[in-house]
């Protein structure tokens with residue numbers, strides 16, 4: 001049996017079993033040996049059985065589901081190429097694009113033309129749908145929202161009437177509460193499994209127990225479970241050492257990030273790193289900040305951002321650029337936290353905690369792919385250290401305060417301060433609001449009460465350089481977050497909410513005059529207008545700033561309002 005020195009079995013071993021055109025395509029693209037998950041999937045006696053497959057990040061799961069599915073299509077005697085035979089569902093547009101790219105590589109040279117179409121949000125519905133309806137979409141890769149939208153049309157439903165195989169990539173995500181309702185509706189609009197006998201396949205690096213009860217939506221009772229991992233093995237990739245650097249306070253997060261990136265850049269001039277942030281706005285802020293620091297240390301590293309608030313053309317362009325670049329810093333939200341295959345990422349940094357435990361695994365998995373090495377670092381404020389304590393299954397080494405022989409070369413605190421001063425105020429305010437929402441949504445995990453949430457978000461606002469007071473929020477935003485009357489917030493038209501007085505209208509007005517009512521004053525920055533206000537936080541004038549100063553705002557202090565903080 002042909003194997004490489006790592007014991008990996010050659011694809012040539014599948015001659016006679018796997019379609020020869022697929023074998024040729026694999027060879028043409030340099031895939032000569034199977035990864036363990038590919039071997040486990042492809043050396044089964046039958047390719048057509050339902051399967052739940054778990055394998056670590058970056059180990060080749062995409063080919064592991066595409067190959068058996070394409071084999072089914074290529075070998076079928078009665079295939080109607082004008083109808084969808086294979087449907088792949090993925091959680092993000094970029095991942096769907098990437099899967100289509102892999103699929104095209106495999107089918108590009110097949111004598112039987114297999115068109116792969118894509119149905120994702122952010123693109124022109126009309127032109128894609130028209131192409132889909134008029135074309136021969138034997139394969140469809142889709143995100144659930146756009147597919148559901150297509151399926152509102154009878155003609156589109158007809159196109160899916162002969163389905164043979166349904167794959168959920170990032171299956172645990174596709175079956176979680178966010179996507180399951182759309183998935184359920186999709187499955188109601190295609191012929192039932194019982195009628196057509198289509199094959200179901202679910203793939204992910206993480207398979208939390210909760211998804212078990214959702215699996216019957218796509219898998220038959222007698223599905224096989226394939227895993228390349230031992231039950232007690234850490235779910236993260238072995239070639240990636242993981243370290244946490246706890247910082248002394250929220251104010252130290254950005255300087256430490258600067259220090260970490262600058263030292264990594266000093267050690268490796270071709271550093272390629274992904275920096276994950278809790279929210280899209282937070283990623284946007286850090287992109288701006290590091291754009292003003294020379295991409296960490298000079299000489300410059302190119303900086304990129306990737307988050308859901310960008311337009312789709314910008315997102316698509318950035319993915320392409322970051323795939324192609326051999327160095328640079330990508331400030332990202334979880335929109336690229338799963339599945340994305342950026343080649344040769346050396347370092348993943350997580351600033352703060354992920355919104356879900358398993359997301360940690362996927363973020364770390366953006367490095368150390370395809371057998372390469374990598375490094376993963378977390379930078380956590382004291383209030384965020386619960387993540388490490390609560391997750392001993394992750395081999396995260398406590399790296400203590402970040403130290404490095406070259407660290408003293410970079411006066412990171414001053415560099416960050418000066419960079420923050422150049423960032424538009426609106427960007428900082430947006431990051432603050434998003435961060436408040438993020439912490440609020442994880443209030444229990446943080447061990448905070450509402451006042452504690454606000455106090456912590458306010459400390460972040462100070463660290464983001466929001467100005468002399470927390471930015472003012474609209475009453476609607478406060479209401480949506482369920483934070484009405486919570487001390488420490490500044491509410492437009494009402495001013496600073498203080499403990500024991502949930503509605504202190506005019507409070508900030510004493511200092512801020514007209515500005516307090518208009519949300520402009522009191523030293524507070526306002527989100528009243530969507531237009532950029534530049535240094536909005538300071539527009540309240542001397543009265544506003546002075547008013548807040550005299551009050552000695554709670555928000556930037558140690559957080560006496562944060563009842564839960566004592567736990568950390």
Ligand SMILES: Nc1ncnc2c1ncn2[C@@H]1O[C@H](COP(=O)(O)OP(=O)(O)OP(=O)(O)O)[C@@H](O)[C@H]1O
Nearest residue numbers: 031033034035057058059060061062205339341370
């Ligand atoms: N047999 C193979 N030989 C060499 N490289 C491979 C092989 N199979 C896949 N790869 C490469 O490995 C990388 C990771 O593959 P892929 O994106 O499918 O991983 P994954 O397991 O789906 O990761 P994730 O869990 O992050 O989604 C890709 O660059 C892919 O081209």
